[in-house]
Amino acid sequence: MDTLQDAPARPADGRAEELVRIRNCRQAYHKDSSVDLVVLDNVELTLHSGEIVGLLGRSGSGKSTLLRIVSGLLAPTSGEVSWRGKPLRGPAPGVAMVFQSFALFPWLTVQANVELGLEAKGVGRAERERLAEEAIELIGLGGYENAYPKELSGGMRQRVGLARGLVVHPDLLLMDEPFSALDVLTAENLRTDLIELWAEKRLPVKSLLIVTHNIEEAVLMCDRILVFSSNPGRVAHELKVPFAHPRNRHDFAFRQFVDRIY
Numbered sequence: 001m002d003t004l005q006d007a008p009a010r011p012a013d014g015r016a017e018e019l020v021r022i023r024n025c026r027q028a029y030h031k032d033s034s035v036d037l038v039v040l041d042n043v044e045l046t047l048h049s050g051e052i053v054g055l056l057g058r059s060g061s062g063k064s065t066l067l068r069i070v071s072g073l074l075a076p077t078s079g080e081v082s083w084r085g086k087p088l089r090g091p092a093p094g095v096a097m098v099f100q101s102f103a104l105f106p107w108l109t110v111q112a113n114v115e116l117g118l119e120a121k122g123v124g125r126a127e128r129e130r131l132a133e134e135a136i137e138l139i140g141l142g143g144y145e146n147a148y149p150k151e152l153s154g155g156m157r158q159r160v161g162l163a164r165g166l167v168v169h170p171d172l173l174l175m176d177e178p179f180s181a182l183d184v185l186t187a188e189n190l191r192t193d194l195i196e197l198w199a200e201k202r203l204p205v206k207s208l209l210i211v212t213h214n215i216e217e218a219v220l221m222c223d224r225i226l227v228f229s230s231n232p233g234r235v236a237h238e239l240k241v242p243f244a245h246p247r248n249r250h251d252f253a254f255r256q257f258v259d260r261i262y
Ligand code: ADP
Pocket: 029, 030, 037, 039, 057, 058, 059, 060, 061, 062, 063, 064, 065, 066
């Protein structure tokens, strides 16, 4: 069995830097003619470079809300959010996002969809082309640069979504249920490829934050998992996953660990 010591959660040389820190975070949505809906209450989250962190919870438990707060797209009702030790006001630099529904532009080629990730950053044309080709190749879509999304399978479309996130070499890649629109086998292939690239240190990111409602997926991918309880507004507990990559879902200790969650 793998041990906690083997887990590559954080580099042992102390180079892990704090990317995000969220303290005492509360998010309430105002509902007309009734009490506010408290979606997050007293939530704490710290993310370091070198780790994959999961947000695990049922639908409606506040996972996407927390992602929006981490990215700076939503300021919480109260609480502190800092990026690299500085208070965050507005969209966080160094964050990219991968969506459940891929969010590709159907009228643009794979290459153009991926380059979009760079356009807002004022990167010149030649450099955009080079970076996009590199990301497309990395994620296993080399040769499909000129294809349109409708010509691709769901798994390939999500690879484009991933390439568009990776092309900016973000400090943190946020993934909101990135595999739940895919069939089981396709999801497994993509997960496995992603973890392999991560373990080989070939992914141009420092940290991944993955939202999922799939317990096994969270344990297969993440070093730490924040478990959201079905009690609204609560994060039930945080788990450290004591297995190194690559993880085997059929391993007895792995199964025992998965079965004890919730
Ligand atoms: P999850 O991603 O875990 O499914 P969400 O963060 O999307 O959960 O939503 C948590 C709860 O907050 C849900 O009940 C949802 O309906 C509600 N909610 C989310 N966004 C808004 C909003 N902009 N206004 C009002 N209620 C919202």
